[in-house]
Amino acid sequence: MDKILEVKDLHVTFKTYGGEVKAVRGVNFDLKKGETLAIVGESGCGKSVTSNSIMRLIPTPPGRIANGSIVYRGRDLTTVSEKEMRTIRGVDISMIFQDPMTALNPTLTIGNQLTEGLKQHKDISGREAKERALEMMNLVGIPSPEERLKQYPHQFSGGMRQRVVIAMALICDPDLLIADEPTTALDVTIQAQILELFGKIQERTGVSIILITHDLGVVAKIADRIAVMYAGKIIEVGTKREIFYEPQHPYTKGLLNSVPRLDIEEDDLIPIDGTPPDLFSPPQGCPFTARCPFAMEVCDKVYPDSASLSSTHDVDCWLQDQRAQLVSTMAGTRK
Amino acid sequence: MLRYIAKRFLIMLVTILIIVTLTFVLMHAIPGSPFNQERGTSEAVQANLEAHYHLDEPMYIQYLLYLKSIVTFDFGPSIKQPTSTVNDLLGRGFPISLELGLVSVIVAIISGILLGIIAALRHNGIIDYAAMAIAVLGISIPNFILATQLIQSFAVTWKILPAATWSSPKHMILPVIALATGPMAIIARLTRSSMLEVLTQDYIKMARAKGLSPYKIVFKHALKNALMPVVTILGTLLAGILTGTFVLEKIFAIPGMGKYFVESINNRDYPVIMGTTVFYSAFLIIMLFLVDIAYGILDPRIKLHKKEAE
Numbered sequence: 001m002d003k004i005l006e007v008k009d010l011h012v013t014f015k016t017y018g019g020e021v022k023a024v025r026g027v028n029f030d031l032k033k034g035e036t037l038a039i040v041g042e043s044g045c046g047k048s049v050t051s052n053s054i055m056r057l058i059p060t061p062p063g064r065i066a067n068g069s070i071v072y073r074g075r076d077l078t079t080v081s082e083k084e085m086r087t088i089r090g091v092d093i094s095m096i097f098q099d100p101m102t103a104l105n106p107t108l109t110i111g112n113q114l115t116e117g118l119k120q121h122k123d124i125s126g127r128e129a130k131e132r133a134l135e136m137m138n139l140v141g142i143p144s145p146e147e148r149l150k151q152y153p154h155q156f157s158g159g160m161r162q163r164v165v166i167a168m169a170l171i172c173d174p175d176l177l178i179a180d181e182p183t184t185a186l187d188v189t190i191q192a193q194i195l196e197l198f199g200k201i202q203e204r205t206g207v208s209i210i211l212i213t214h215d216l217g218v219v220a221k222i223a224d225r226i227a228v229m230y231a232g233k234i235i236e237v238g239t240k241r242e243i244f245y246e247p248q249h250p251y252t253k254g255l256l257n258s259v260p261r262l263d264i265e266e267d268d269l270i271p272i273d274g275t276p277p278d279l280f281s282p283p284q285g286c287p288f289t290a291r292c293p294f295a296m297e298v299c300d301k302v303y304p305d306s307a308s309l310s311s312t313h314d315v316d317c318w319l320q321d322q323r324a325q326l327v328s329t330m331a332g333t334r335k
Numbered sequence: 336m337l338r339y340i341a342k343r344f345l346i347m348l349v350t351i352l353i354i355v356t357l358t359f360v361l362m363h364a365i366p367g368s369p370f371n372q373e374r375g376t377s378e379a380v381q382a383n384l385e386a387h388y389h390l391d392e393p394m395y396i397q398y399l400l401y402l403k404s405i406v407t408f409d410f411g412p413s414i415k416q417p418t419s420t421v422n423d424l425l426g427r428g429f430p431i432s433l434e435l436g437l438v439s440v441i442v443a444i445i446s447g448i449l450l451g452i453i454a455a456l457r458h459n460g461i462i463d464y465a466a467m468a469i470a471v472l473g474i475s476i477p478n479f480i481l482a483t484q485l486i487q488s489f490a491v492t493w494k495i496l497p498a499a500t501w502s503s504p505k506h507m508i509l510p511v512i513a514l515a516t517g518p519m520a521i522i523a524r525l526t527r528s529s530m531l532e533v534l535t536q537d538y539i540k541m542a543r544a545k546g547l548s549p550y551k552i553v554f555k556h557a558l559k560n561a562l563m564p565v566v567t568i569l570g571t572l573l574a575g576i577l578t579g580t581f582v583l584e585k586i587f588a589i590p591g592m593g594k595y596f597v598e599s600i601n602n603r604d605y606p607v608i609m610g611t612t613v614f615y616s617a618f619l620i621i622m623l624f625l626v627d628i629a630y631g632i633l634d635p636r637i638k639l640h641k642k643e644a645e
């Protein structure tokens with residue numbers, strides 16, 4: 001299949017007064033054309049840092065891509081010049097942020113902000129840019145676009161602003177759209193509308209999407225594949241079906257158990273006990289050890305190899321090791 | 336918009352009336368009269384003079400006459416220099432003061448903003464520390480001390496710039512530096528901190544994610560937002576520069592309005608005191624009004640007109 005992005009062994013660190021935060025510690029994934037990959041995980045596990053690294057938007061210093069490669073259509077984005085990177089941002093890869101209330105500049109009109117990327121990258125007249133802007137406003141479903149172009153962000157509601165942001169990200173027709181919690185700041189009905197919009201856009205433009213979220217409900221709606229992140233690593237990756245119906249990693253199982261579902265009583269919700277490890281000195285073994293009901297002696301000492309359960313399903317857990325089968329059944333009865 | 340301006344205009348008038356009244360009260364609360372410093376004037380002559388200037392009338396009549404002179408902007412002749420009217424003095428002094436003030440304001444704003452931007456972009460670098468060291472010095476040294484120090488160094492010791500008066504652009508350099516340094520330092524610090532804050536905003540990250548050049552990001556997206564707080568303090572800075580001109584005109588022997596103002600108080604030259612005070616306060620209040628309107632234009636969220644409330 002047509003791979004457009006391949007992230008290999010990505011390490012990102014931040015220098016702080018307290019020491020070096022190892023925010024991303026060896027992340028691997030790839031993305032095919034037209035596919036939606038969801039990255040899920042608790043707050044602080046490195047989802048935003050991973051996606052910002054792809055755009056090379058990590059604040060440097062203190063941040064630094066310490067190791068690894070991000071290959072986009074044959075080019076390693078960790079090594080291209082900043083100038084070249086500017087021709088990729090917004091054109092080939094676009095990004096949408098969490099809070100539409102703050103993602104738009106309050107002092108510039110919507111029309112101005114919508115067309116500026118286009119004017120920067122394409123040799124295009126003001127008229128053509130406006131035409132394209134109107135086309136995008138229609139695509140994302142903003143009524144009376146002609147009038148709206150002249151308005152300022154404060155004249156838009158949150159949902160409408162997120163539509164503007166989406167239009168802005170898509171105006172140069174990128175191959176890859178990174179959406180970092182695009183619906184978290186919106187209320188539920190608007191969330192559903194925006195998710196629907198993503199589906200529609202993908203159908204029309206064939207754009208690949210990396211969707212970052214900690215809301216598994218969102219994932220269930222639009223993802224093709226899911227990568228589960230924990231303490232700076234992807235600990236399980238698989239198709240939506242594999243992750244939802246055959247989760248293997250204890251953390252993934254815990255995550256699924258802590259999702260409120262309509263068919264289960266509220267009381268049966270089981271949040272995962274404990275907190276993620278501190279990323280100043282992450283454990284050398286499995287970072288989930290302290291919270292894992294199946295933890296074995298080896299878990300704490302050595303990080304498990306990645307086990308492939310299918311061509312699409314990989315898990316980093318000692319339980320997949322044949323030698324662990326016996327122990328796991330014993331530990332499993334403990335609950 | 337019009338309603339807002341009309342309202343602000345009314346408030347402006349009330350403010351001026353209050354200042355004018357306060358001036359009148361204070362002026363008459365100072366003991367002494369314009370004539371009792373000059374020995375040798377006989378009682379009769381003094382009474383005659385006072386009658387001529389209505390100083391023998393009851394206070395409220397004097398107050399009303401005073402208001403009338405303000406409304407018509409005709410303060411009559413100076414008591415001390417009867418050959419010129421107050422308006423003559425203002426006409427002579429104001430252009431010079433305006434020149435000094437305006438040049439200083441422009442120098443302060445431009446250099447302050449530039450210094451602030453550079454410091455913010457080189458955050459925690461050597462340039463940042465140097466710029467902020469200059470700013471702290473600029474804020475903590477009063478302009479009259481700076482002025483005497485500048486005269487001492489540039490005019491007396493090194494003899495490269497003139498020490499006083501106002502006759503060529505070269506003469507402007509020292510007074511403008513003395514007057515502009517404080518406000519420049521304040522603007523630089525404020526620009527730096529608000530620029531640093533703006534640069535962490537999501538819309539700046541969004542602008543970077545669009546692949547805009549650093550130049551566009553700073554000047555199109557960041558600067559306008561970063562300057563909002565600067566615009567709000569502009570009014571205060573203008574007031575500071577205005578009062579600064581009094582002092583510096585005296586130090587540098589510049590024949591501006593400040594000179595007449597200070598002299599008129601020493602001489603109890605009532606018409607000149609009134610004229611200059613009213614003129615200064617009206618000028619300052621109009622400036623503040625303009626600053627307000629400028630703010631409204633810069634920030635579309637400020638509703639100068641109510642109709643777009645959503």
Ligand SMILES: Nc1ncnc2c1ncn2[C@@H]1O[C@H](COP(=O)(O)OP(=O)(O)OP(=O)(O)O)[C@@H](O)[C@H]1O
Nearest residue numbers: 014016021023042043044045046047048049050279
């Ligand atoms: N600029 C920075 N300086 C220092 N540490 C940082 C910086 N940015 C991120 N980190 C650290 O990197 C880790 C991962 O952060 P990241 O923002 O990627 O989390 P996340 O998974 O996106 O969480 P959330 O769901 O809360 O957005 C965190 O521990 C955070 O403290």
Ligand code: SF4
Nearest residue numbers: 286289292299317318
């Ligand atoms: S490796 Fe060990 S600690 Fe980590 S998830 Fe698997 S069983 Fe639990």
Ligand SMILES: [Mg+2]
Nearest residue numbers: 047048049180
């Ligand atoms: Mg995040």
